[in-house]
Amino acid sequence: MDPLAAIRETFFQECEEQLAELESGLLAMEAGDTDPETINAVFRAVHSIKGGAGAFSLEALVRFAHVFETALDEMRSGRLAATNEVLKTLLRAADVLADHVRAAHDGSAVDEAHTAELAEELKALDPNAAAGGEAESEEDWGDFEFKPMAVAAPEAPPAAGGWRVRFAPRADLYAKANEAALLLRELARLGETTVELDVSALPALADLDPEAAYLAWTVTLTGAADEAAVREVFEFVDGDCELEVSRLAAAGADDAAPLVEDTGETLDIGALLARVQAVADPPPPPLEAPPAAPAPAAVATPQDPSSPPDGQGQPRKPEAGATIRVDLERVDRLIDLVGELVINQAMLSQRVMEAGFARASGVAMGLDELEQLTREIQDSVMAIRAQPVKSVFQRMPRLVREVAAMTGKPVRLVTDGEGTEVDKTVIERLADPLTHMIRNAIDHGLESPEKRAAAGKPAEGVVRLAAAHRSGRIVIEVADDGGGINRERVKSIAIEKGLIAPEAALNDEEIDNLIFMPGFSTASEISDISGRGVGMDVVRRSIQALGGRITISSRPGKGSTFTMSLPLTLAVLDGMVVSVQGQTLVAPITAIVETLLPKPGDVHSLGGSARVIAIRDTYVPLIDVGQALGYRAGPLDATQGVALLIEGEGGARAALLVDAIQGQRQVVIKSLEANYQQVPGVAAATILGDGRVALILDIDTIVAVSRGADSLRAEKRLAATG
Amino acid sequence: MSMTVLTVDDSRTMREMLRLALTEAGYRVLQAEDGLHGLEVLASETPEVIVTDINMPRMDGFGFIEEVRSDPLHRGVPILVLTTESDAEKKNRARMAGATGWIVKPFNPVKLVDAIRRVAA
8 A cells, every 4th residue: 555545544543543532531521520631632632633634635624623623622721611511512523523534534425514513513612702713713724724834024025135144042042952053054055155153252161151152153145035034944943042134235146946945835745745855855964973873673663665654663552552453354264263173172072082081091181171271262262353342332422412412302321331342243233233222212212301301200311221241141231211111002003013913912021022023113103213114123133143132121111121132252152962853953051041851740732732841830832842843743752851941032931842961062153054054943053072063953933933833923033034 | 874753743643644754755763652652762762853742642742842851861852843733822832841943734744854954964
């Protein structure tokens, strides 16, 4: 990549970081953070974006960032109070800034009217802007074009003859590392010079103070340079020296032009870079003897400008720790290989057992260690793909603000457990369902401010988004403190749409779960916000596709909570290995509540092949896996097998009857769809220790199919999965 | 023996931009992310010029310049302030702290190299 394009990419990456910093800083301030470092960090974020944007001539971005920065500067210096109102405006401005960054990146359009509106709001925040602020900011714009630096100089016509410059440095000039010799050299670039040294102030050697300034120079410059050019040479030392510039009597004028012409034109940075080499005459030898060649340090960047600007050797911010970027493909290849290693190790263990080695033998013990190591390698490799859910959580505040603005409902988003880690693929595929659920929570979940007031609730609704690890899975909750599910209405809609029979007797939980049915939508009219043609059924399907479950619990008047439980990785699964009619199958352990040995009196027939099993004081359907998957024609005598009590989605329970349990094992998931095709009732496959393929059961489908010849829900589910 | 320039800026974009412009002009470039980091680099390096941003976390440009000027080893090194702050107050504060000169952003490589040539041999 051309180095400038690479830096441009760096800029946009950095912008994303700055935008995240900006938003989290503003949110912290909204939550009451008064640490001055927070507003400083917020200011710096906008400032940096503006700085980089200026270098790439991204004018619209610079312009908005500038207005934003001005408001933040007011706040930073204490002239603007960080009230909630002000912070809300700043947060919306942050969204607009983000739009501008993305627009500049991918060339898309930004909402000009919205930008102008926010810019006006920002300007209105500035108490000084009310009068004459406009003019001031106009003047400020000058800095963002490549205009010559302002030099206090009267408009002088080019002198035909030249200039006489008397220059007497003070000690301060040297203290700031300015160098009289360099200034004289610079002056010499403007034309022909004659230099006279004035040593009259020089004391006797004994009285000489090495830090003091004693020398003065008088330079006669002939040439076409104007007074501004002459004074510009001394721009940096203005105030640290005595300087007199007076016009020479006419003399032969040379045509020497300044080497670097400040034309004030606006140039593209690439063009400017191309000029650099021409302008930068090879750096002349230093005045002093050069220091001994310094040892190459870690921070030194390569001399070769064509080397990739990857920030190599340059320490990251301390809190970020040392990181490297690796192709995802390489990581996935590693994960695949580790999967094979796990399988191989299991096979080897089995062979060794079969060969009759004693458990205490060196071989068996070595294998135990190998097994442990393999596990550790597997965990470590999986951890490479793990990322905190923060990356998807931090997209939500903006969504909440937008939906809140559209619905006119004041909403506060509370997030928890942002650091919870889960596989990258899971994170990526969480964004859409989460977005939809949060929209729903605000649009349908929260009541209008009037209704809330009537119910004695604070006007501001709360949407809570939380993540946590629970027994080897990640659990994500989206909760609102709204009115809860209106069960009467849900039921009547479901009947109206023919989703359930009018006489169906459903308990509260079952009614709540109706909202996951395809074609169900509680909104009487399709709103702009949630009604985008997808309903909760799509959310549920995408969660299921990730091997997850989603449940809802709702309390009238108190709100609803959606709980999603997802595997931490899509690559391995903790499984219960069972036998069914000579086949070896794997049931995901997460679905299994308990296992039991049915006794003759426990099982009751309901006619046909339908059976139920009594578990303590309730009855649950008993499903013969062998029959459900077609391994055998007739049902197995329940007392000859083992029942796995499982909890499917929505908390529905059932018992799966298998012939025997072989054991518990972590298995590497091999997609069946990728290698064969989708089979109802089978989620995936794996390779066991003996090298044979075992199918992993899709428990929800098996339960639904077996239960549901008469249930529409099951058909829908099958249609959804198959 | 090319001249060494230390650039101090918290923005990765700016650092890369400076590096590109300066290496193009034939300088050796050192980088630091803020004032404190800049001082760390100075513990083992003796650049001939320093270009620093003002607004940085941990230690800003003013603090950094003051530290450099009070370090007997580096007090004589020319320091250019690179910042979008063009107002007189900021410039004065930088000069009070001991800045040798300044470059106003947006970044212009020609001006940068020109300014370096003006303060360094």
